[in-house]
Amino acid sequence: MRYLPSSPVEDRALLDTIGVPNAEALLAGIPEPLRLRRELDLPPTGSEQEVFGQMLDLANTNTRFCAQFLGAGAYDHYVPSAIDALCSRQEWFTAYTPYQPEISQGTLQHIFEYQTLICDLTGLEVTNASLYDGGTSCVEAALMAVRVQKKRHTVLVSRGLHPLYRQVLETNFAPHDGLKLVEVGLKDGVTDMADLQAKLNDDVAAVMVGYPNFLGAAEDLTALAGPIHAAGALLVSVTQEAFAFGWFEAPGKAGADMACGEAMSLGNKPNFGGPFLGFLAVKDAHKREIPGRVVGQTKDLEGRTGYVLTLTAREQHIRRDKATSNICSNQGLVALRANIFMQLAGPEGLRGLAEQNAAKAQYLRARLLELPDMEAVPEVPFFNEFVLRYKGDYAALQEACLKEKMLPGLDLGRFYPEYKGCILWCATELHTRQTIESLVEILARVPATV
Template sequence: MARYSPHTAESRQQLLQEIGVESIGDLLKVIPQGLQEVEFDLPEGKSELEVRQLLQTLADRNRHLDSASAFLGAGCYRHFIPAAVWALVSRGEFLTSYTPYQPEAAQGTLQTIFEFQTGIARLTGLPVANASLYDGASATAEAVLMALRLQKKRSHLLIAGSLHPEYQELLDTYLKGLEVTAAQLPLETSGKLDLEVLKAQLTSECAAVVVQCPNFYGIIEDLGAIAPIIHEAGALLIVVVTDPTAYALLKTPGDGGADIVAGEAHCLGTPPSFGGPHLGILATKSEFIRQVPGRLVSITQDARGQQVYTLTLQTREQHIRREKATSNVCTNQSLMAAAASVYMALLGPDGLRQIATSSVQLAHQAQSEIAKLPGYKLLYNAPFFHEFVIQCPISAQEIINRGVAQGIYPGVPLSRWEKDRDRDLLICVTEMNTTSQIQQLVEFLASIA
């Protein structure tokens, strides 16, 4: 195939004359001669066809989720994505979108983000949602910083022990250097937050309590019982969500008494894709709107009285005095937010409810069958959404290694984060798992028991 070069010999010579040198070699005189004569062991260039064939050969060595029985979760979930989602989002108007600083030239992008905010507000049950953050972990940290700004006279945090470990790790990083203390709240044997310990540890110094629901182990926390305890002490309740489809079935965090909801919306229209990209969300009450990080897209009217969309309440240090900024969030996940907008619009409340219902039913079927196997123990007995923890007769990592060899990904070992939980396996089931895959998993685990 012919090689394409955008520059002709004449155009190159014209450029050299313009800068006052005779040849390209003259530009390289500053490089020592010994370095100029180095020979690199590089293969000859290949044609486009050859490169595509080589890359396809390499790609075929990967095992994708459509070719395996995968029960992976732990904050990154696989849900059905209609083909129309990425057919629309892959259009150039969406694909090249960036933070729309010029509203007159970005009405489509602004409306897309506004629709995203609206969908997240409905799922969380809170009236205000921002224009997306980087991921669930950083959104959680931003929510905590927001709570500390709202509670200026308080400098203590309580964090449920069932918060995603990676969210906890990033939160620790955010809090370093701040005059803030934090304590971890233990769980009951059922897997839920211990309310008696919560009551005992709440003091007038506590600014906020961070609770994940469903929690990292899949358990559904009783937000209706948790919120009054926290509010009575004058603290704020931050609810972390890693799979918003749960709230197509459950009572929303806002209805449960949450003051701020933060977390992950990656599963709304974006496949796992090696663990990313992700999509952070944050929603809150109207009275806290001035402390929301990032930016908001709102509806207003132009000089002609027409409805238009615009960025408002931009809290980034670039927009206001640096010392007054409430956020250093530099951009938003526009493409992922667009996918989530299209996803929520296509499925609607009924479609999301069907996905959540199927996930719950299949997960409970899998849990029930696995719990019957000799050598396996169900660790928690509280209500759960689509994840649960099983204690295995041998190392969970060893089970995973054996499963992968057979095209089965049984789950995620908790020893990845908690070294003393070598035999505990976190299993996730969604509507993408078939009954035959569940049966395959059960039979595989039975062969090990």
């Protein structure tokens, strides 16, 4: 059933029960100037079939891309149909807020499994039940680093971090009294080691570095960890494409003290920009400062395995002024899908998918560089995204691609003035050789620069 019908008699009974004369009285809290004093401009009443047809017509006005070469934080991957089937099972239809473990074992178990898998991917010991998105996870990691480091108040942020994540940090971290956010520049597409060392001091609590960074480049966490740890700071890796964990060394094993970022790629579609799935994993020594919920495994009085919220009391989510964090929820459904995806894929499956992404990106880059208007920038190791300089008109390139229902890469000049004229291209396992060749043919027809 798509709606819950009620008769006039039932409506009247509801209003009488709560003690109001009519439905309009429920709007008393809304200021008069803000109220709409007319009927909604909706089509005439129709049957369910007619309304469904109208909604389908509206949906068909959206552009359905046959291929997307745009990544930049939201990636199009194949999602097995088994995920839709499994995540709709009744075991997960328990209380939204799992404070009562006796009625929430399904929800608590899948969160515990999700946490276990994120720890496996990141090489760290403790993770939480998920956060809203990658940007939110960056804020929580930065605030947590300051709490852990106590008398340190500065967080260094690599310019290679996702620009939108940096904006979220500027909005939600920097305004706190006494806290400072300082940018570290790039050199040849990766964090500038000289600039980093120049800005490391006794007030730096942590350094946040993309892994891979927004330009697709693979940062050398091991090399960065040396001077960062020598200065007494923490290294925080930020991953916006979770498939990279199947290709790169786990950040915890490469020197990172915390790992955060976006895990939407695991079993979820980008849709129209969400929902997303922020993750945050830390070393065991820092677990008492981790924000949000953490699910633990235990035994009941009869020795049976059970799952409960642990480390933080319920009051943490109610007394906002006393809370470690005001993040008091988690992306339950999105995390469930990620859990199912990781268990279906397994370590070998995720590694195989990552290899496909890397191979497709290498092939795409090689074919694009055969075009006269494409130029290489300083080459660094990358995963499934890379930067090329385009000597032509990006607007013309974009128009040509959209006409063929293809979404081209990102114009980097929007976020990085120093990369004006450059395009960030992305390839995933969904890009076949035929799709890549079609893109090359389209771009070859774009008028060359004069």
